[in-house]
Amino acid sequence: MNRAKSQRRFVLACLAPAVILVAIFIFYPTINVFKMSLFRMGAITNTSEFVGLSNFKTLMEDKNFLEAMQNTILIIVLVMICTIVLAILFAALLSRGKFKGKNFFRVIFYIPNILSIVVIGGIFGAIYDPSNGLLNTFLEAIHLDGLTHKWMGEPDIVIYSVIFALVWQAIGYYMVMYMSGMSAIPEDLYEAASLDGSSEIHTFFSVTLPLIWTNIRTTLTFYIISTINLSFLFVQIMTDGGPNGKTEVFLNYMYKQAYGNGAYGYGMAIGVVVFLFSFILAAIVNKITDREVYEM
Amino acid sequence: MKMKKVKKLVALSLVSAMTVTALAGCGSKSNDEGGSDKSGDENVLKVAAFNGGNGEQIWKDIAAAFEKENEGVKVELQISSELDQDLTKNIKNKDYPDVVYYNLGQESGFTENMLKENAVEDISDVFDDELRGRLIDGILDGTDAQPYGDGKIYLAPIFYTPTGFWYNKNLFEGDNAKYTLPTNWDEFFALGDQAKKDGVSLFTFPQAGYLDATMYTMLEQAGGMDFYNKALKYDADTWTSEAGQKVLDTLGKLVTPDYTQEDTVANANADGGFKINQQNVIDGKALFMPNGNWVIGEMAASTPKEFSWGMMPAPKWSGDTTQAVYMFTEQMWIPKEAPNMELAKEFVKFMYSDTVVDILLNNTTTNKETKETTPAPIVAPVKGAADKLPEGTTKDVYAASAAEDVVSVTGTWATTKPIEGLDMKKNVYGAVESINTGDMTVEDWQNQLVDTWKKCADNME
Incomplete structure (x- = not known):
């Protein structure tokens, strides 16, 4: 009895610091954001005035916000699909394929992930530059002048330019996650499959993919959260929401409203919507991808 | 048994170390605050x-x-x-x-x-x-x-x-002059058509926001000082009046790809891209851009020795007797x-x-890379200060803006209470990019401005 008590006390003592830290640095600020979204407040001085849900009412009629929301959803969906397909493909090739220089490619694919956003912004600035950029110069060199575009200037294209940069940056990270999942799959399953005469592609769909399914599900949540965050950083460096709001995303708009426009409470209301949006989206994605887990 | 106790002790001490370090961060901050109270x-x-x-x-x-x-x-x-x-x-x-x-x-x-x-x-x-x-x-x-x-x-x-349109002086003056400097919008656009045949664009802007001074100048030029001052305080008729319409039509024409350098919008939003647009004036891809005299220093590293900057106010309309110049303060x-x-x-x-x-x-100012020191005179708005400037582009610019027929324009859009969901820069200047890309018409821009002006007028202090 005494022993169980002391055991419990020990567990509590060990948990307490983490709980306190999470409470102070995560729960308290989150609740605070919810609270501040009900106020009209300044970004600099501490003036505030309670306005109820008025910020949310304005938000629902705010065309700029709706445009940002549309853009963000498009970015999340496309980045998720493209990254997942490419990352799994590369992961399968690098973990199952038999060719030279696998380690080399592993490093190459991971490099974009450790580059700072500013560097990536610089790289894509050099790629997309309309007159001297790599992309347009290359297209001209191979006589495909018709395909050259103002990658950062044409309103219908610019968002895909940002998406491409996001995918390029994300592949390496997710590839490593999928590879770790694949390396845990026992070799004998593949042997059994090959004895049954299964082709490589068939094996991939009936052995590899089902066995890394839990892995993929976890990363889906990551995609939602990290794309919301990273799209802010990329957009800030690459386009600042331009031309005329065509690449505006959630957080960049929130930042502009809270600091640039001095509507801090309104910015927090955007924060609340983004929070709920990502939470609900993650829950939905989690629900619809729920499958029976195969044991290895 | 003993081993377990040691493990427990280690775990506890690690946990407390973590707490202490985490809280130490908070502690040192309050010390800072105490220090600055003095x-x-x-x-x-x-x-x-x-x-x-x-x-x-x-x-x-x-x-x-x-x-x-x-x-x-x-x-x-x-x-x-x-x-x-x-x-x-x-x-x-x-x-x-x-x-x-x-x-x-x-x-x-x-x-x-x-x-x-x-x-x-x-x-x-x-x-x-x-x-x-x-x-x-x-x-x-x-x-x-x-x-x-x-x-x-x-x-x-x-x-x-003083701000205005900056250009390469050598193209307009001296032995190698290719063009004549326009003074009104008709001449300005005619020059654009002429330059286009040489493969040069008439205009570029570093970023859409740089058109602010141009817009202020044009508003005064089109409607006079009273109209301008009312416009700054969000008069409801600003953009639907004859003068406002004239400003929007002219600007709308100026920023179309017919007259504005084709890469302008693509460069304007990218990080550091505004400098590429400014470089296009130095390199002769575009003739004019709105700017202030800080551009001389900003672009010094990539300006050839023989290049010479010139500045003229945004053109007037034919028939105007005075010339507005916007003073950036x-x-x-x-x-x-x-x-x-x-x-x-x-x-x-x-x-x-x-x-x-x-x-x-x-x-x-000292160039961080070359350690070269260059004069960068700043002028206080005190009578006679600009006369003491050394000879050169900067002095010419100030002198030109003090000429007889010049009306100096100052001011910015008046301050309102914070307006939730308003993006003033986007509504006023961002539209220029969409007009360039064909996403918006001048009429859309006008409607957007009328809406914005109404919102601002309702929220004046």
């Missing part, structure tokens, strides 16, 4: 200055001169290129500077936000008749000195620069909560003294 001292004047293109030395010199003239006063300088963020932090902690030099129109909107929050002191009493007499006419009348348009001065314009202000108000006002006044006027004119 500066409420009577004779310390805290001056916070934005570190922009003018360099730091100028503020050190001015501070030293102020200390010399006011015995027993110590000026504590806070010079930062991220002044908005630093001050936001300080002000949230109730640590207020006495004097702030930070412009309107910066990306951060810091000064605008201080005004929106009514946190800037009314300094009308600094500008007595004696001081007003020494300053350039009209410099205190605009909304960049009286942001609420209520006749009270909150912002002291301490530096000023930089402002200094005092927070309402400044601990040392009297001394702060003295300091603002001191900015217009002969001592400071000379310090400003003798300013130099």
Whole structure:
């Protein structure tokens, strides 16, 4: 009895610091954001005035916000699909394929992930530059002048330019996650499959993919959260929401409203919507991808 | 058994170490706050200055001169290129500077936000008749000195620069002149058609926001000073009036791909892309761009030796007798909560003294890479200051803007209460990009402006 008590006390003592830290640095600020979204407040001085849900009412009629929301959803969906397909493909090739220089490619694919956003912004600035950029110069060199575009200037294209940069940056990270999942799959399953005469592609769909399914599900949540965050950083460096709001995303708009426009409470209301949006989206994605887990 | 106890002890000590380190971060911060409280001292004047293109030395010199003239006063300088963020932090902690030099129109909107929050002191009493007499006419009348348009001065314009369209002088003057300098919009667009045949575009803009001065100039030019001042205070008829229509139609025509360099919009939003657009004027891909004389220093590293800058005001319409020129001013202000108000006002006044006027004119900047020092004179809005400039482009620019038929225009859109969901820059200037790409028409822009003006008018203080 005494022993169980002391055991419990020990567990509590060990948990307490983490709980306190999470409470102070995560729960308290989150609740605070919810609270501040009900106020009209300044970004600099501490003036505030309670306005109820008025910020949310304005938000629902705010065309700029709706445009940002549309853009963000498009970015999340496309980045998720493209990254997942490419990352799994590369992961399968690098973990199952038999060719030279696998380690080399592993490093190459991971490099974009450790580059700072500013560097990536610089790289894509050099790629997309309309007159001297790599992309347009290359297209001209191979006589495909018709395909050259103002990658950062044409309103219908610019968002895909940002998406491409996001995918390029994300592949390496997710590839490593999928590879770790694949390396845990026992070799004998593949042997059994090959004895049954299964082709490589068939094996991939009936052995590899089902066995890394839990892995993929976890990363889906990551995609939602990290794309919301990273799209802010990329957009800030690459386009600042331009031309005329065509690449505006959630957080960049929130930042502009809270600091640039001095509507801090309104910015927090955007924060609340983004929070709920990502939470609900993650829950939905989690629900619809729920499958029976195969044991290895 | 014993082993288990050791494990427990290790775990506990690790946990407590983690807590201590995490909390240590909080602890040291409160120490900092305690430290800065001391500066409420009577004779310390805290001056916070934005570190922009003018360099730091100028503020050190001015501070030293102020200390010399006011015995027993110590000026504590806070010079930062991220002044908005630093001050936001300080002000949230109730640590207020006495004097702030930070412009309107910066990306951060810091000064605008201080005004929106009514946190800037009314300094009308600094500008007595004696001081007003020494300053350039009209410099205190605009909304960049009286942001609420209520006749009270909150912002002291301490530096000023005429702005306009910058171009390569060698193309218009001297032996190799290729074109004649246009004076009105008809000639301007005709020049555009002529240049197009040579494969050169008429116009480019570094970023859409740089069209602000152009728009202000054109509004005055089109409708006169009364119209202009009403427009700044969100008069409902601004954009539907004949003058407003004329401005929008002309600008709308100017920014179409027919006249604006094709890469302009693509470069305008990318990080650092505005410099590529500016370089296009130097490289001869575009003839004109809206800018101020800081562009000379900003582009110095990539400007060929034989290149020579010129500036002309945004054209007038044929038949106009006067020529409007927009004066860009930089402002200094005092927070309402400044601990040392009297001394702060003295300091603002001191900015217009002969001592400071000379310090400003003798300013130099050092290129960080080449260590080369170049003169970068700054002009205070004091009568006669611009005459003391050394011969050259800068002096010409100031002289031209003081000519007989020139009307100088100052001011910015008046300050309103914060308006949730409003993106002023996007609504007013961002549309220019969409007109360029064909996403919007001038009519869409006009409707958007009418809506924006209504919202702002409803939220005037």
